[in-house]
Amino acid sequence: MDEKRQELIQAAVEARKWAYAPYSSYFVGAAVLADSGEIYDGVNVENAAYPTSICAERVAIFKAASQGERNFIAIAVVTENGGTPCGSCRQVMAEFGNDLEVLIADDQGQLLQETTLAELLPGAFGPGDLPAKK
Numbered sequence: 548m549d550e551k552r553q554e555l556i557q558a559a560v561e562a563r564k565w566a567y568a569p570y571s572s573y574f575v576g577a578a579v580l581a582d583s584g585e586i587y588d589g590v591n592v593e594n595a596a597y598p599t600s601i602c603a604e605r606v607a608i609f610k611a612a613s614q615g616e617r618n619f620i621a622i623a624v625v626t627e628n629g630g631t632p633c634g635s636c637r638q639v640m641a642e643f644g645n646d647l648e649v650l651i652a653d654d655q656g657q658l659l660q661e662t663t664l665a666e667l668l669p670g671a672f673g674p675g676d677l678p679a680k681k
């Protein structure tokens with residue numbers, strides 16, 4: 548694994564300490580690498596009204612998108628047990644392309660699984676499935 552991917556995992560490990568998970572106690576850190584070379588991190592942010600909580604992966608991607616990023620190379624997701632992104636996060640990733648590399652690591656930064664969004668969400672519904680705008 549190259550240095551940039553190691554840096555990405557480390558960013559997710561570092562971010563994870565800011566996870567706000569008072570209800571599940573499932574702390575997640577994520578970091579996404581944009582094609583600009585910038586890394587954007589995110590953590591899960593839970594809420595007393597449970598459904599309004601949001602995952603670390605989406606926070607990272609939305610942060611990046613709100614800074615103008617549209618193309619992503621890889622995302623690292625760090626949990627204590629190597630959990631993979633939920634369906635909602637996979638769908639958000641699919642908006643920006645199916646080639647995204649997904650690096651799953653534990654809270655020590657050890658890479659447990661290296662996959663792609665195409666493998667995690669086969670047959671994804673994406674922008675190309677909508678009719679062309681007139």
Ligand SMILES: [Zn+2]
Nearest residue numbers: 602632633636
């Ligand atoms: Zn999720």
